[in-house]
Amino acid sequence: MTAGLPKLAVHKFASCDGCQLSLLDCEDALLDVVGAIQIANFPEASREVLDGPYDLTLIEGAVSAPGDIERLQEIRAESKFLVSIGACATAGGIQALRNTRDVDEFTRYVYASPEYIDTLDKATAVADHVKVDLELRGCPISKHQLIETVIAFLNGRAPIIPTYSVCMECKRNGNTCVMVAHGVGCLGPVTQAGCGAICPSFHRGCYGCFGPMESPNTAALGERWLELGIDREVIRDQYHFFNSWADAFREAGEAYAASE
Amino acid sequence: MPQASDGLRAIDVDYLARVEGEGSMKIRIRDGKAEITEFGIFEPPRFFEAFMRGRLHTEAPDITARICGICPIAYQMSSAHAMEQVMGITVGGQLRELRRLLYCGEWIESHVLHAAMLHAPDFLGYQSAIHMAADHRETVELVLRLKKIGNDLVTLLAGREIHPINVKVGGWYRAPSRRELDTIVDDLVWAKEASLALVQFAASLPMPELEQDYEFVSVCHPDEYPYNEGRIVSNKGLDIDVSEYLDTFEEIHVERSNALQSVIKGRGAYLVGPLARYSLNFEKLTPDARKAATDAGLGEVCRNPFQSIIVRAVETVYAVDEALRIIDQYETPAEPAVPYEVRAGVGHGATEAPRGTLYHRYEVGADGRIVDAHIMPPTAQNQQSIEADLLSVVNGALDLPDDELQWKLEQSIRNYDPCISCATHFLDLEVDRE
Numbered sequence: 001m002t003a004g005l006p007k008l009a010v011h012k013f014a015s016c017d018g019c020q021l022s023l024l025d026c027e028d029a030l031l032d033v034v035g036a037i038q039i040a041n042f043p044e045a046s047r048e049v050l051d052g053p054y055d056l057t058l059i060e061g062a063v064s065a066p067g068d069i070e071r072l073q074e075i076r077a078e079s080k081f082l083v084s085i086g087a088c089a090t091a092g093g094i095q096a097l098r099n100t101r102d103v104d105e106f107t108r109y110v111y112a113s114p115e116y117i118d119t120l121d122k123a124t125a126v127a128d129h130v131k132v133d134l135e136l137r138g139c140p141i142s143k144h145q146l147i148e149t150v151i152a153f154l155n156g157r158a159p160i161i162p163t164y165s166v167c168m169e170c171k172r173n174g175n176t177c178v179m180v181a182h183g184v185g186c187l188g189p190v191t192q193a194g195c196g197a198i199c200p201s202f203h204r205g206c207y208g209c210f211g212p213m214e215s216p217n218t219a220a221l222g223e224r225w226l227e228l229g230i231d232r233e234v235i236r237d238q239y240h241f242f243n244s245w246a247d248a249f250r251e252a253g254e255a256y257a258a259s260e
Numbered sequence: 261m262p263q264a265s266d267g268l269r270a271i272d273v274d275y276l277a278r279v280e281g282e283g284s285m286k287i288r289i290r291d292g293k294a295e296i297t298e299f300g301i302f303e304p305p306r307f308f309e310a311f312m313r314g315r316l317h318t319e320a321p322d323i324t325a326r327i328c329g330i331c332p333i334a335y336q337m338s339s340a341h342a343m344e345q346v347m348g349i350t351v352g353g354q355l356r357e358l359r360r361l362l363y364c365g366e367w368i369e370s371h372v373l374h375a376a377m378l379h380a381p382d383f384l385g386y387q388s389a390i391h392m393a394a395d396h397r398e399t400v401e402l403v404l405r406l407k408k409i410g411n412d413l414v415t416l417l418a419g420r421e422i423h424p425i426n427v428k429v430g431g432w433y434r435a436p437s438r439r440e441l442d443t444i445v446d447d448l449v450w451a452k453e454a455s456l457a458l459v460q461f462a463a464s465l466p467m468p469e470l471e472q473d474y475e476f477v478s479v480c481h482p483d484e485y486p487y488n489e490g491r492i493v494s495n496k497g498l499d500i501d502v503s504e505y506l507d508t509f510e511e512i513h514v515e516r517s518n519a520l521q522s523v524i525k526g527r528g529a530y531l532v533g534p535l536a537r538y539s540l541n542f543e544k545l546t547p548d549a550r551k552a553a554t555d556a557g558l559g560e561v562c563r564n565p566f567q568s569i570i571v572r573a574v575e576t577v578y579a580v581d582e583a584l585r586i587i588d589q590y591e592t593p594a595e596p597a598v599p600y601e602v603r604a605g606v607g608h609g610a611t612e613a614p615r616g617t618l619y620h621r622y623e624v625g626a627d628g629r630i631v632d633a634h635i636m637p638p639t640a641q642n643q644q645s646i647e648a649d650l651l652s653v654v655n656g657a658l659d660l661p662d663d664e665l666q667w668k669l670e671q672s673i674r675n676y677d678p679c680i681s682c683a684t685h686f687l688d689l690e691v692d693r694e
Contacts, residue, residue, distance in 0.1 A: 014304045018329020018422040024373065025421055027408035031401070034390050045377075046388030047670070065304035094326045097311040106310035112511065119305050140329060140422040198419035202426045203596075204433040207322065209423075237315065242326070 006055035006154065007040035011075055013061030013068055014095055014123060018140040019086035020044055020060045026143050033147070036154055052078035056153050062088040062095055062123040069129050076130040083149060084126040087139035087242045091211055092123040094139070096245035099123060124245065134159065139209040139242040142194045162193045163214040166206050170197035178205055185225045187238060190216035190248070211243035218252035232256045285669065287654055294654040296647050299673075309633040317343050317602075317624045318429050324620070324635065325423045330373070333366040333414065334613030336427040337488055338620040338635075342609030343429040346624045347600040354593040355431040356488070357586045361441075362417050362427070363487040363611075364583040368410025368451070369421065370614035371534075371572040371579070374677040375462060376403035379569050382671035383465035399461060406454040406576070409447045413583060416444055431597030441587045448587070451580045456552055459573040463556035468566045468668070470652055474645060475524065476536035479612050485544040485578055486537060488611045493540060494530065495561075502610045505619050509636070522641040529644035532616030533676065534571040535562050546581040549574050565649050565675040572614075572677075602628040613638055615677045639678045646676055 010020050024045060026033065040050040057079035063069060076082060087093045098106055099122045107114040126132055136145050145161055152159035162168070166188035170177070178184040178200050186205035188197065192213040199206045212218070218239065225235050239253030286298035308327055315323065320339040325332035337359060344351060351359070376399070377389035386392040393400040411421035417436060418424030426433050477498065481490035492500050492508070500508055510525050524530050539561040542550065553574045562571055604626040610619045616638030623632040653672045657665055 014306055016326050016329040016332075018326075018332070021329050021422060024377065025411060027404040027411070030404060031393060031397075034393075039388070039390055046390060047381075047667075048387035048391070064306075068304075094308075094323060095306040095311075098307050101311065103307075106307045107305070109310045109313075110305065110307055117305055139326065140420075195420070199425050199433075202419055202434045204425065204428075207425075234316070237319070241319075 003038070005036065005038040007050065007052070008037045009041035009052070009054035009057045009075075009079065010044070011041075011057065011059045011061075012044070013059065013072075013089070013126075014064040015061030015086065015088045015093065017044065017060070019089075019138075020058065022085075022141055022143040022146055023058075026147055029147050033150060037150065053080060054078060055080050056150070057082045059084045059089050059126050060086055062092045063126060063129055064092075064095060064120050064123040066118050066120065068120070072126065072130050081133050081153060082126075082131070083134045083136060084132050085136045085146070086141050087137065087209065087211060088123075089126045090135045090137055090246075091125050091243045091249075092245035094242050095123040097240065099245055122245075134161075136161070137192055137210040138194055142196070145194055164193055165189055165213040165216075166191045166193050166195065166197050166200075166210070169193045169195070170200045173197055173201055175200045178203060179224070179228070183228050185228060185230045185234070185238065187221070190218050190221050190252075207238060207241055208249065209242055211246045212248035216248045216252075218248055219255070222252065222256060285650070285673065287650070287669065289654070289658065292658060294651060294658070296650055299643070299647055299650065309635060312630050312633045315630050317346065317622065317628050317630055320620075320622065320630065320633075321427050321429065322423075322425075327635070327637070329422050330370055331366060331613045331615065331618075332423050333362055333418075333427070334611060334618045335620075336424070337363065337611040338609040338613075338618045339622070340427055340429050340609070341488065341611065342607040342620045342622050343624070344598075344600075345607035345609065346605040346622065347429070347603060347607075348605075349430060349598045349600045351431050351598055354591060355435070355596070355598070357590065358417065358432065358435065359427075360484075360487050361583055361586045362414060362424075364579040364586070365410050365413030365417065367579040367614050368455075368576055368583075369407055369414065370410075370677075371576045372403050372407040372410060372458065374614070374674075375569045375572040375576075376400075376407075376458065379671075379674050379677070380462070380465065382667070382674060383467075383566075383569070402454055402457060406451055406458065409444070409451045410579075412447065413444055416440060428597060430600055431595075433596060435593050435596040437592050438590055441590055445584070445587060448580055448584050452548075452577070452584070455573065455576040455580050456548070458576060459552040459556050459570065462570040462573040465569065467564070468653075468671075470565060470649070470656070471563045472565060472645070472649060472652065474531040474535070474563060475527070475529070476539050477524075477530045477532050477617060477641075478537045478540050479610055479617055480540055481544075483544070485541050485582070486612050492610060492617070494524075495540060496527075498524070502608045502619070505608060505610060505636070506621065506634070509619075509641070511636070511640070521643045522636060523644060529648060530641065531645045532638050532641050534568050534575055534614075534616075535565065536616070537612060538562055538571045538574065545574070545578050548581060549578040552577050565672065568675050568677075602626070615639060616642060639676065642676050642678075646673060646678070649675065 103121045107117045149159045179186045184205045187208040188206040191208045192210040194210045236253045236256035239249045288295045321336040324335040324339045414421045418426035475496045477494045479486040479490040480493035542560040619636040621634040
């Protein structure tokens, strides 16, 4: 029905489906998008699967199961421009909390028949295994950044994805700083923008969905949290949350775990 | 499709489309009799219950939301209620009403997404809603706007549509002002008409005939169509407190599928979700929702799983009505949350996700950290009913060519709006086939 248009593929690894759902949540833009790009392989939305190669491939989810790496390599081989979307695909996501734990014990705890469960010890990012052309952060991603990525791709330009901190968005919203005014621990200073600073807008501290910003001073922020009377283990847990396996947050959390 | 010479006919669907998550099924037909050899998923284990141990109880709503991007609010609600039970507090008044309002948004968004964009194409023979839009552009535009209003309601109350950020144990981080809620009233008034149109659209679809003798199970409240609160009730005599959930239901291991499935102890399969809620709570729908159902040809009880598409549309009418009612009587509460002292204990929560009852149980230590977690998602609870439906459908449609039969079976699974990324508990890793 849309032959000749660039082909879009959407793939899923371990995830909640929320990031690929973001595409269907672009209600205002969806029919325009499908007028400009061909949904060639997007099983959550369509039964129809067209052959590759694909011009634009989105990958959601963490690499966490045997066979994932091979599947990823096949996807890479048939993709011209590959974008990993969301905290799971860019940093292993929430399930990366297994990465420092005993996964055999986890399996016995959750499943009645652990012998049927075959899993990797670690949940890791797509870019740890294949070349990725662009990463979209977030848990979930910003649908505005997703649409910007598609539009930029269709127009042959680089998408505009800021790498500064949530604080910039918070100031633009005119929010009162929750940390300065209310003593609430907030990861905004070290977290990449993209969400629109929604947590501070609702009077809570940022919990780091978008992962580390380009030059995060996690040590200084941790010290400030300590001055606010926040426990070391809470600081550790905040860094080890939805982006625990992103380098800067992993190391920051380890610093507070190690010096207890 | 393989057509074996020994009278064996195999239908394998390795990748089930238009479900949120990834599922597969295998059915063998030998000498005119069907057997399900597999209905599985390949969502890898994500170990939520395991890694939640040691985390602060206050993190449960944010962590469990990530089990499902389609129904994060259900996870936030069930976990928040369970934790509030541990702490010995009750969230009432306008804070409780706001939770119902948030759930209205999720129901509108999720039901419209599933009914109109993922399920309706099956009835009309389209590969997807995008293909459907070529011939039914006005309908697709209408449902996209309706779905967007559900998302807008969630965003207004809680920051964003997927993994919203405003729900906390005890209530909310910030309660909206009256003026903020008023901004969505005009949209909801439009949504009322659109949802009624959606019921008519669903009722106009060619409807396969199938009547199943389900044991319907849902949360039931004496005065309200169920969202957050009530007893667990069935049409076959069950009537228990939420804290008795694990005494009543159990996860069993079925050798054939190497998978865990939920059953009522000593009784077997049961059904949660729209058909169950509707059939157990019909009289608690609003008058307009009841009328829409009756005009669409539904009785007060609905046993045809394919008609779940109509019931979802009827529940969308209800959710819009309920949202308008809550906003109309809203007064900004003095405090956004109920304060509490941290204490140790066990808590249970069961609320109605769009696709059915979602049960959480937690044990929390005196330090406020989670000791034990147990989650039963709706799709795992429905798996036996899904399989029973598949058997009925396949045995009634053996004359269909393979591709049509395959599509019909996919449609039957999609009757359940299976949220498969939630349901890793009945994970089937295709260990041993044949």
